[in-house]
Amino acid sequence: MAKYILRRFIEALPVIFGVSVLVFLLLHFIPGDPATVMLGERASEENVQALRERLGLNRPLPEQYVIWIGNILQGDLGRTIKGNIPVSDEIRNRFPATVELSLFALTLATLIGVPVGIVSAVRRSSVIDTVSMLGALIGVSIPVFVLGLLLIFFLGVELRLFPFVGRMTFGIQLERVTGLLTVDSLLAGNWTAFQDALKHLFLPGVTLMTIPLAVIARITRSAMLEVLNQDYIRTARAKGLSERRVINFHALRNALLPVVTIIGLQLGRLLSGAVLTETIYSWPGIGKWLFDSIIGREYPIVQAVTLMIALIYVLANLLVDILYLFIDPRVRAAA
Amino acid sequence: MSQAAPVAITRANGSELQAYSVGRDIARRLWRSSSARVGGTLVAIVLVISIFVPLFDDYNALRDRNLRARYAPPDCIIGLIAGNVPSFDQMTCEYPFGADINGRSIFRRVGHGMSVSLAAGVISVAIALSIGSVIGLISGYFGGWIESLGMRLMDVILAFPSLLLAIALVTVVGPSLTNGMIAVAITQIPVYARLSRSMAISIRNTEYVLAARSTGAGSFTIIRQHVLPNSLAPLIVQSTLSMGTAVIETAALGFLGLGQQPPFPELGKMLADSQAALASGLWWVMVFPGLAIILMVLGFNLLGDALRDALDPRLRGN
Numbered sequence: 001m002a003k004y005i006l007r008r009f010i011e012a013l014p015v016i017f018g019v020s021v022l023v024f025l026l027l028h029f030i031p032g033d034p035a036t037v038m039l040g041e042r043a044s045e046e047n048v049q050a051l052r053e054r055l056g057l058n059r060p061l062p063e064q065y066v067i068w069i070g071n072i073l074q075g076d077l078g079r080t081i082k083g084n085i086p087v088s089d090e091i092r093n094r095f096p097a098t099v100e101l102s103l104f105a106l107t108l109a110t111l112i113g114v115p116v117g118i119v120s121a122v123r124r125s126s127v128i129d130t131v132s133m134l135g136a137l138i139g140v141s142i143p144v145f146v147l148g149l150l151l152i153f154f155l156g157v158e159l160r161l162f163p164f165v166g167r168m169t170f171g172i173q174l175e176r177v178t179g180l181l182t183v184d185s186l187l188a189g190n191w192t193a194f195q196d197a198l199k200h201l202f203l204p205g206v207t208l209m210t211i212p213l214a215v216i217a218r219i220t221r222s223a224m225l226e227v228l229n230q231d232y233i234r235t236a237r238a239k240g241l242s243e244r245r246v247i248n249f250h251a252l253r254n255a256l257l258p259v260v261t262i263i264g265l266q267l268g269r270l271l272s273g274a275v276l277t278e279t280i281y282s283w284p285g286i287g288k289w290l291f292d293s294i295i296g297r298e299y300p301i302v303q304a305v306t307l308m309i310a311l312i313y314v315l316a317n318l319l320v321d322i323l324y325l326f327i328d329p330r331v332r333a334a335a
Numbered sequence: 336m337s338q339a340a341p342v343a344i345t346r347a348n349g350s351e352l353q354a355y356s357v358g359r360d361i362a363r364r365l366w367r368s369s370s371a372r373v374g375g376t377l378v379a380i381v382l383v384i385s386i387f388v389p390l391f392d393d394y395n396a397l398r399d400r401n402l403r404a405r406y407a408p409p410d411c412i413i414g415l416i417a418g419n420v421p422s423f424d425q426m427t428c429e430y431p432f433g434a435d436i437n438g439r440s441i442f443r444r445v446g447h448g449m450s451v452s453l454a455a456g457v458i459s460v461a462i463a464l465s466i467g468s469v470i471g472l473i474s475g476y477f478g479g480w481i482e483s484l485g486m487r488l489m490d491v492i493l494a495f496p497s498l499l500l501a502i503a504l505v506t507v508v509g510p511s512l513t514n515g516m517i518a519v520a521i522t523q524i525p526v527y528a529r530l531s532r533s534m535a536i537s538i539r540n541t542e543y544v545l546a547a548r549s550t551g552a553g554s555f556t557i558i559r560q561h562v563l564p565n566s567l568a569p570l571i572v573q574s575t576l577s578m579g580t581a582v583i584e585t586a587a588l589g590f591l592g593l594g595q596q597p598p599f600p601e602l603g604k605m606l607a608d609s610q611a612a613l614a615s616g617l618w619w620v621m622v623f624p625g626l627a628i629i630l631m632v633l634g635f636n637l638l639g640d641a642l643r644d645a646l647d648p649r650l651r652g653n
Contacts, residue, residue: 018491029507137640141633143583145590145606146625153613153621272496276587280610291591294506306503310495 001332005322012318019314020072023307024065027055027299038081038297051081055300077304082296087304090289096179097167098278098285102270104182104201105208110263113213117220117259121228122247132217139214144273148207148280155203162203165282169196204281208273212266219262223255230254257328264320268313364645371645374637381631385453388446396447396598404430404438406612409619433619435605436612437598441619444600445627451601452631455516455594456581460574462520463581467527468570472558474528475535486532489525497522498584505593512585512601515594519584523577530573534566568646576639579632586628602628 027034035052036043055078056064071078077087120129156164163169167181172193177184182201185193227233228251236250237243274287282288286305293301324331365371411431414420420427432441474485492500497519504518505511538544538561547557588594589603597604602624609621 014487015490015494018487019494022491022495023503026503026507029504031509137636138629138633141579141636142629143586143632145587145603146628149606149609149613149621149625153616153618157614157616268496272499272502275499275502276590279591290502294502294591294593299507302503302506306495306499309499313496314494 001325004325008318008321012314016311016314019310020069020307021065023303023310024068026303026306028061030299033057034299038299040297072307078300080301081298087301090301091286091304091308093179094285094289097283098271098274098287100167100180100182101201101204101208101277101283101285102267102274104205105270106212106263106266108205109209109212109216109266113216114220114259117217118224118247118252120217120221121224124225129221133221136214136217139210142210144207144211144276145280147210148204148277151203151207152280163200164203167197167200167283168193169200172196204277204283207280208270208277211269211273212263215262215266216259220255220259223258224251227251227255257324257331260323260327261320264316264323267316268309271309271312361645365641368641368644370637371641374634374639374641377630377634378638381449381453381634384446385450388443389450392443392446394443394447394600396600399437399439399598401434401438404434405436406617406620407434407438408617409433413619432623433617435608435620441605441623444605445602445623448600448602448605448624449627449631451512451595451599452582452586452603452628455512455519455585456578456631456635459516459520459523459581459585460577462517463523463577464527464570464574466520467524468531468563468566470524471528471531471533472535472562472566475532476539476554476558476562478536482532485528489528492522493525495522497580498587501584501588502591502593505588510588510593510596512589512595512599515585515588519581519588522584523581526573526577527570530569531566534569535562538562538565572639572643572646575635575642578635579639582628582631582635 030037033048033052035048035055035057039048039051052058056067059067075088077091079086080090116132120132123129152164155161168174172190174181174184174190174193175188177187181197182194185191185197233246233250236246241250271287274283274285275290276287277283278285278287279291286309290302290305293299293305326332365375407430408414408419409417409430409432410420411426411428413431415423415426430440430442432445435441435444470485470489474482495503500522501515501518504521505514508514508518535558544557544561547561552560585594586601586603586606589601590607592604592607595601595604605624606621606628609617609624612620
């Protein structure tokens with residue numbers, strides 16, 4: 001088993017290398033001189049030269065790559081052009097906001113999507129099945145930014161049910177421990193702050209949740225349908241087991257594999273969906289920062305954030321593969 | 336080689352047995368599926384709007400400005416329903432969907448925006464399809480190091496969440512509709528490459544390919560005449576399914592300011608601009624471009640699902 005895990009890691013290495021090369025080359029796709037583009041046309045020649053020096057743009061390409069990747073491996077992601085703040089500090093500040101939002105969305109999507117998928121499969125062609133699958137179809141067809149604006153307008157502006165800007169009402173004091181405001185407020189025993197944080201999470205969370213929810217419900221349904229046709233389900237029923245037992249123990253466990261895969265794959269979608277969601281809700285996470293950096297032409301930040309999200313995505317897929325070992329004895333036997 | 340003449344089989348009662356036709360079978364299956372009918376209708380509506388609006392409405396985005404009509408509410412039938420128009424007799428139809436911050440008719444801009452979105456979707460899917468299938472067919476047919484190289488390259492692109500890669504590419508190359516389309520296309524290449532590679536692998540050892548090779552046909556002739564035509568069905572299904580994604584992603588780039596630049600109409604950009612109006616309750620600035628995107632994506636998703644079921648029943652989700 002350890003050998004299998006190691007092999008999967010080694011297999012992922014070329015992809016990780018390729019990802020880093022592509023992200024590195026991004027800066028060189030800029031038409032013209034990157035330093036001039038970043039600082040604007042009116043920048044003085046001295047400043048442009050200094051930035052060129054700082055980014056190492058005067059050196060040969062392979063050397064640039066080695067320096068760049070070496071710095072990253074040591075945790076140095078460079079500094080922002082405006083403000084000269086270490087990029088890694090800013091990521092540490094903002095990452096918890098994105099994690100909190102993504103986890104909230106993924107948890108909700110799983111908690112709702114899996115049961116809906118199971119019920120749809122068990123009560124196939126019933127009203128529940130038709131309605132939820134129609135809902136899933138509409139769910140994947142509504143772009144994040146359309147849904148976000150609709151929710152802001154109806155639940156935020158018209159009904160005033162939820163706040164739709166930022167993570168917490170201005171003025172609430174909270175000591176930072178994990179950076180996840182819901183967790184921090186509970187740790188501090190600050191009930192008001194907890195409620196406030198949860199309320200702020202609601203609209204962006206629901207916006208981000210919709211597509212994963214729809215995908216999870218659809219996959220769970222089709223995986224369950226496939227399993228429910230198997231002989232061992234008929235056997236289980238034939239020996240007189242209760243339907244609940246057949247569904248929960250015999251069918252669900254065998255249907256889990258594709259469901260786990262798809263939940264893992266949603267992580268990447270959540271992180272890139274976060275760019276749009278965080279921008280709409282002014283959520284101070286990585287996605288919003290990426291958007292601000294695009295506007296501000298802070299290309300090294302765009303590079304760093306892109307690299308980080310891609311690496312998380314690759315690792316998430318790897319983790320899912322390894323998770324199989326624990327869920328499915330067949331995979332374990334093959335490994 | 337001469338084409339074999341179809342043999343007419345006559346039943347005992349004198350009626351002629353119809354020769355089995357794959358095309359007719361597919362058409363019948365499509366017609367029976369309600370998602371194909373709904374999706375097909377939606378796509379047809381989108382096509383009609385996208386083709387005829389630019390044809391008959393000469394729209395000059397650079398000159399379109401009427402500050403007196405700034406944020407005018409919808410008139411016409413929607414205005415009547417929403418209560419902006421007091422009675423049917425006083426109904427005018429100048430701004431059926433209302434006006435935006437510059438007093439521009441949202442109705443017209445949604446029409447032109449849909450045609451831009453559709454064109455962007457079609458072009459980016461076409462780019463992805465042609466490049467991806469060439470990479471995939473060659474990889475699958477030749478195998479060996481060519482395949483390894485091609486597929487590892489695809490793995491790298493797939494390692495990025497697609498929208499993120501598109502954002503990163505457009506950011507550095509410079510925001511424009513064309514660059515947005517190309518970036519979205521690049522992120523979709525691996526889908527087609529993987530699909531056509533698997534088709535090529537299953538076809539390259541069939542007897543008819545062997546027969547073609549024994550008559551001295553070169554590899555590229557075989558790929559063009561035998562492998563490609565036999566891989567078309569799944570590629571077409573995938574293209575329809577990707578249309579929805581391509582429309583969403585180009586609109587998302589527009590929303591982030593990385594696509595079509597103002598003042599030209601584009602649905603994503605219109606939605607981004609509507610954010611300022613939302614807090615004042617000016618819903619029409621956001622609702623109509625939003626509905627237009629949903630309509631397009633829903634249509635292509637429904638049609639793609641139905642096509643997949645009709646062309647390849649094995650892929651069906653149930």
